[in-house]
Amino acid sequence: MAEDPDILRLQPGDNPGISLVTTLFDGTNFLSWSRSVKLALTAKTKLSFINGENQKPEKNAKEFEQWIRTDSMVASWILNSIKRELADCFMYTNTSTALWKELENRYGQSNGPMEYQLKKELGATVQGTLSLSAYLAKLMKLWMN
Known part of the structure; x- marks a missing residue:
């Protein structure tokens, strides 16, 4: 103290x-x-x-x-x-x-290659035939990485 x-x-x-x-x-x-x-x-x-x-x-x-x-x-x-x-x-x-x-x-830490990969995956992610909740879960999984 x-x-x-x-x-x-x-x-x-x-x-x-x-x-x-x-x-x-x-x-x-x-x-x-x-x-x-x-x-x-x-x-x-x-x-x-x-x-x-x-x-x-x-x-x-x-x-x-x-x-x-x-x-x-x-x-x-x-x-x-x-x-x-x-x-x-x-x-x-x-x-x-x-x-x-x-x-x-x-x-607080930048990781260029990981950031590039995540942006690439996010850009390629589409809902397609997924339900809204499944699509959001997929996005959240990418976000939490």
Whole structure:
């Protein structure tokens, strides 16, 4: 747990409905979006919640409840900075650190050959005689790769 008391402090204007950045993450702009989010969290003295420096205290610690509130606020800010259809995939992460790690793992690394192959497969995918649910399942399988 960090020693700076401002890390756990929320300001009166802080609420879970705000977005940290003006441009939402859409699945393609991770590098610029993540830089903007990090800058915003730094300005709010909350960057340590996503980089792992501010660990969750033990349940019996006096700052446990405040840490939970602040971490939930940080996670809400991040989720509100992501397009809704993508954010829904991350709604059940336990902490803002876990949320950030999941986003980094999924979108933070570029793999050119894999991206080319997936785009090629997506472009060639047609519904044909598949039912709508089977077609969507096929698309989701490609998307999750």
